[in-house]
Amino acid sequence: MPTVKHYARALGLALSLLLLTDSPAWSQEGHEHHEMEEERDDAPEPEESPESPAEEAEEDPDDVESYQGEEPALPEGMTLDEVLESAEQPPPEDFPDAMHDDAIRAFLLFDQLEYRYDLGDAPDQIGTEISGYVGGDYNRLWLKGEGETSWQGPVGLEGESEIDVLYGRLISPFWTVQIGAQYTNTWAENAYEDIWSGALALQGLAPGMFEVDASLYLTENLNLLADLEAEYDLRITQRLVLQPRAELNFAAQDIPERGIGIGLSQALVDLRLRYEFLREVAPYIGLRYQGLIGATADFAEASGEGASRFFILGGVRFALY
Amino acid sequence: MKDDDAPHNPGSGLTRRRFLLTGATALAGLTLSPKLLASEGDLEPAGDFGELDATAPGGIDLYIERKTLRIDGLPGRAITINGSVPGPTIRMTEGEEAVIRVHNRMREATSIHWHGILLPFDMDGVPGISFAGIAPGETFTYRFRLRQNGTYWYHSHSGLQEQMGHYGQLIVEPRDEDPVDYDVEHTLVLSDWTFEDPTTVYKKLKSFEGYYNFQRPTLANLRQQADATDQGLGEAIGSRLQWNRMRMDSTDIADVTGATYSYLLNGRTARENPTFIAGPGERVRLRLTNASAMTYFDVRIPGLAMTVVQADGQNVEPVEVDELRIAVAETYDVIVTLPDARAYTIFAETMDRSGYARGTLAPQQGMSAPIPERRTRPLLTMADMGMMHGDMESMEGMEGMDHGGDHSAHGGDEASDSKDKIRYPPHDEHNVSSVAHRHALPVTDLPMSVPHGPDDHGAGSITMAENAYRQLDDPGVGLGDDGRRVLTYSQLRILETPPDRRPPTREINLHLTGNMHNYIWGFNGKKWSESEMLRFKYGERLRINFINDTMMNHPMHLHGMWMDLYAGHDYGKNPRKHTVNVQPAELLTVDISVDAPGQWAFHCHLLYHMKAGMFRTVAVVRDLKGEPIYADR
Numbered sequence: 001m002p003t004v005k006h007y008a009r010a011l012g013l014a015l016s017l018l019l020l021t022d023s024p025a026w027s028q029e030g031h032e033h034h035e036m037e038e039e040r041d042d043a044p045e046p047e048e049s050p051e052s053p054a055e056e057a058e059e060d061p062d063d064v065e066s067y068q069g070e071e072p073a074l075p076e077g078m079t080l081d082e083v084l085e086s087a088e089q090p091p092p093e094d095f096p097d098a099m100h101d102d103a104i105r106a107f108l109l110f111d112q113l114e115y116r117y118d119l120g121d122a123p124d125q126i127g128t129e130i131s132g133y134v135g136g137d138y139n140r141l142w143l144k145g146e147g148e149t150s151w152q153g154p155v156g157l158e159g160e161s162e163i164d165v166l167y168g169r170l171i172s173p174f175w176t177v178q179i180g181a182q183y184t185n186t187w188a189e190n191a192y193e194d195i196w197s198g199a200l201a202l203q204g205l206a207p208g209m210f211e212v213d214a215s216l217y218l219t220e221n222l223n224l225l226a227d228l229e230a231e232y233d234l235r236i237t238q239r240l241v242l243q244p245r246a247e248l249n250f251a252a253q254d255i256p257e258r259g260i261g262i263g264l265s266q267a268l269v270d271l272r273l274r275y276e277f278l279r280e281v282a283p284y285i286g287l288r289y290q291g292l293i294g295a296t297a298d299f300a301e302a303s304g305e306g307a308s309r310f311f312i313l314g315g316v317r318f319a320l321y
Numbered sequence: 322m323k324d325d326d327a328p329h330n331p332g333s334g335l336t337r338r339r340f341l342l343t344g345a346t347a348l349a350g351l352t353l354s355p356k357l358l359a360s361e362g363d364l365e366p367a368g369d370f371g372e373l374d375a376t377a378p379g380g381i382d383l384y385i386e387r388k389t390l391r392i393d394g395l396p397g398r399a400i401t402i403n404g405s406v407p408g409p410t411i412r413m414t415e416g417e418e419a420v421i422r423v424h425n426r427m428r429e430a431t432s433i434h435w436h437g438i439l440l441p442f443d444m445d446g447v448p449g450i451s452f453a454g455i456a457p458g459e460t461f462t463y464r465f466r467l468r469q470n471g472t473y474w475y476h477s478h479s480g481l482q483e484q485m486g487h488y489g490q491l492i493v494e495p496r497d498e499d500p501v502d503y504d505v506e507h508t509l510v511l512s513d514w515t516f517e518d519p520t521t522v523y524k525k526l527k528s529f530e531g532y533y534n535f536q537r538p539t540l541a542n543l544r545q546q547a548d549a550t551d552q553g554l555g556e557a558i559g560s561r562l563q564w565n566r567m568r569m570d571s572t573d574i575a576d577v578t579g580a581t582y583s584y585l586l587n588g589r590t591a592r593e594n595p596t597f598i599a600g601p602g603e604r605v606r607l608r609l610t611n612a613s614a615m616t617y618f619d620v621r622i623p624g625l626a627m628t629v630v631q632a633d634g635q636n637v638e639p640v641e642v643d644e645l646r647i648a649v650a651e652t653y654d655v656i657v658t659l660p661d662a663r664a665y666t667i668f669a670e671t672m673d674r675s676g677y678a679r680g681t682l683a684p685q686q687g688m689s690a691p692i693p694e695r696r697t698r699p700l701l702t703m704a705d706m707g708m709m710h711g712d713m714e715s716m717e718g719m720e721g722m723d724h725g726g727d728h729s730a731h732g733g734d735e736a737s738d739s740k741d742k743i744r745y746p747p748h749d750e751h752n753v754s755s756v757a758h759r760h761a762l763p764v765t766d767l768p769m770s771v772p773h774g775p776d777d778h779g780a781g782s783i784t785m786a787e788n789a790y791r792q793l794d795d796p797g798v799g800l801g802d803d804g805r806r807v808l809t810y811s812q813l814r815i816l817e818t819p820p821d822r823r824p825p826t827r828e829i830n831l832h833l834t835g836n837m838h839n840y841i842w843g844f845n846g847k848k849w850s851e852s853e854m855l856r857f858k859y860g861e862r863l864r865i866n867f868i869n870d871t872m873m874n875h876p877m878h879l880h881g882m883w884m885d886l887y888a889g890h891d892y893g894k895n896p897r898k899h900t901v902n903v904q905p906a907e908l909l910t911v912d913i914s915v916d917a918p919g920q921w922a923f924h925c926h927l928l929y930h931m932k933a934g935m936f937r938t939v940a941v942v943r944d945l946k947g948e949p950i951y952a953d954r
Contacts, residue, residue, distance in 0.1 A: 075441040083918040101934035178359030235539040
């Protein structure tokens with residue numbers, strides 16, 4: 001009959017076996033810290049799976065004999081086995097995250113908020129362009145908008161705006177692909193028109209440090225439109241920046257009711273000189289050339305408008321975040 | 322208006338914020354005299370820190386609290402330890418047990434990590450890995466036996482607290498005789514301070530590339546750009562266009578600069594001129610710690626040679642130098658001797674030259690020596706992008722430096738041999754055993770460079786370097802070409818060979834990656850939250866090959882275990898470090914005795930890089946088999 005003593009002995013042997021298996025070969029000599037130390041010599045050699053190349057390397061006599069392992073620093077009350085066991089687990093539930101590298105952030109840039117003084121007979125404008133996002137590093141909800149309004153023309157207050165709401169994903173270090181919807185509207189004294197479109201865009205930094213935003217729109221009337229914007233920051237001093245900017249609009253078909261003709265329909269070429277008091281607050285002055293092209297110009301002239309306009313402009317660029 | 326293009330302008334240390342504050346104070350009819358401010362707000366100055374012995378009977382108590390201190394002459398909201406920034410210098414004795422009760426008197430959780438100290442993992446002080454952190458109002462008792470000696474430091478590992486003054490120096494006295502002979506010693510804690518909230522700093526870095534860089538290439542400084550790289554104007558414009566084509570900035574040397582930072586030595590700015598007393602003929606031991614969040618310092622004492630005797634707490638064979646670059650989180654002990662009763666300036670210029678910290682070494686208080694002129698901001702070159710492999714200009718002008726007689730440390734000239742062609746595939750966390758080696762790895766004549774290969778690190782990594790190459794003889798960008806003897810890693814030789822110098826049997830290739838455009842940082846293109854734990858096998862000797870794919874320096878810090886830095890000489894003489902600096906496009910190898918069971922932090926010690934994901938959890942486990950372990954549950 002096995003006695004309590006037998007059980008204790010068996011348990012001791014089992015424990016020492018465990019300890020042995022869990023101690024690397026190099027830590028077996030010259031130690032007084034393990035309580036089971038004396039029993040170790042009686043224990044049989046642990047079995048190791050020969051398939052593991054790492055473990056075979058561990059048995060390489062060149063490795064083992066040249067090193068006398070130092071006593072590992074163990075937490076109070078924990079055996080080596082328990083520490084190694086816990087190292088295999090994710091951190092305990094009551095631990096906070098070690099890092100917060102995926103926080104959600106929001107950013108809104110008023111790239112343009114400006115008064116445009118028309119050098120011809122056409123009315124002056126107040127214009128704006130914004131872009132911003134909410135999200136993490138890779139996935140974001142984007143908002144882009146631009147609009148302008150005037151009040152000196154024959155119909156009084158009139159204007160138009162475009163707002164894009166897009167889901168964007170960073171697909172490479174410099175490029176974000178965006179998909180979503182655009183809402184455009186025009187308003188005048190007795191008229192309000194709007195249209196929805198599906199939008200697909202590629203936005204990023206092209207080689208040469210050009211900020212590029214290329215968008216495709218399919219309207220609810222199944223018209224296909226495209227926008228291409230590019231800008232460049234030329235630093236004159238650390239805070240004085242000259243920014244040339246170009247925007248080209250294209251259409252795949254004539255849309256007479258919106259005054260848009262097939263092909264390249266409009267070109268905007270801007271030049272802004274800004275002074276960055278802060279990175280996020282920079283007043284500027286600038287010039288704009290706006291040219292309607294081809295069939296679009298014809299539509300404009302037919303309705304008594306000029307095809308090209310020049311503006312002097314001034315405003316402030318600022319960011320909220 | 323501040324002229325940002327003139328790095329030599331002494332006024333350019335004044336940031337806009339301080340300028341505004343100064344204006345506001347002047348309007349209120351006050352001057353900025355420290356005496357007045359002190360009586361006004363009754364503010365204690367930063368830099369008044371004491372000394373405690375943590376291995377003395379009964380241990381010590383540290384109280385963490387938010388407090389407004391006078392920093393750089395202005396009120397700064399800091400996190401103090403026992404009321405001071407830096408915290409008290411903590412002394413310990415090797416072989417004894419340290420007992421440190423940390424009382425959190427803030428409304429947020431905190432922690433202290435004992436940087437470079439070997440201890441049980443639950444005493445390491447990393448919230449989320451080693452323990453749960455110290456909750457507001459609570460006390461945590463750190464208790465560990467010292468198994469080493471030397472100069473180390475401690476700091477918070479919670480959020481961005483370290484940026485707010487939560488750090489201090491830690492000195493472990495040797496149990497036996499100290500091989501370093503000295504008469505006087507001084508604690509020199511270098512750091513960077515901002516009056517901005519560190520979370521704002523981080524937000525700005527995330528939102529605007531180069532927010533704090535006011536030393537960019539511009540039209541106005543084209544001449545300086547040409548001079549900085551010894552080019553003609555035409556060539557300078559050519560290289561500008563080349564950098565533009567790569568969408569990179571050759572002045573991207575520091576993310577956060579003197580535009581917001583005040584640089585501190587023991588909590589004092591250059592104007593406050595902390596003074597360290599030593600008499601002529603005395604051997605002075607300066608214990609240098611870089612406790613900065615983001616700033617590398619180039620330290621020199623014009624007129625005095627410095628003998629480096631310790632690096633990262635480990636005694637090294639003495640090397641005499643004129644200057645040394647101290648990476649974030651490194652420590653160096655140097656011995657200097659005053660030849661006369663004059664004052665000498667301790668000058669710590671930032672790597673990007675946007676500011677400096679300064680102190681004076683003199684026989685008595687009140688003395689000072691001239692402050693040297695600041696050098697112009699260097700420009701990164703194509704070599705920093707690994708594109709001029711074998712043609713390192715930085716090798717020139719280093720005659721007279723001790724190259725150690727071992728040519729394997731040289732950085733490129735004989736790198737055209739066949740070892741050149743060895744590819745280091747990126748480490749695959751899902752298939753650890755595939756990189757296991759059956760045999761001991763070589764410990765001398767390691768490959769001088771590796772071609773990068775296809776970039777498969779994804780959107781989190783902008784890889785420009787075609788080659789990563791060993792730069793052990795290169796003191797770093799902006800150093801080594803003015804005739805000064807500058808410390809390099811190849812000169813570090815450990816004084817006493819540690820017991821375990823087995824050749825490693827397994828290697829991990831770790832690419833340091835980042836996307837400066839979106840301020841994403843990580844390893845192999847992954848942030849901490851996207852990664853699983855790196856597994857080290859308990860008892861193994863492990864090699865890590867760091868391959869820096871970025872244009873920035875990264876001080877890599879492993880908790881709990883030493884990294885034996887491959888410095889190119891006799892394997893037994895390679896220095897042991899807790900933090901190794903990896904230069905742009907550098908291939909740097911460390912070997913590790915994996916003797917610390919548990920889970921540990923492993924990260925870039927640039928605070929905002931770490932925050933942005935350049936961090937891994939290391940699990941020291943029984944074997945490498947089994948399911949991946951994710952730290953982010």
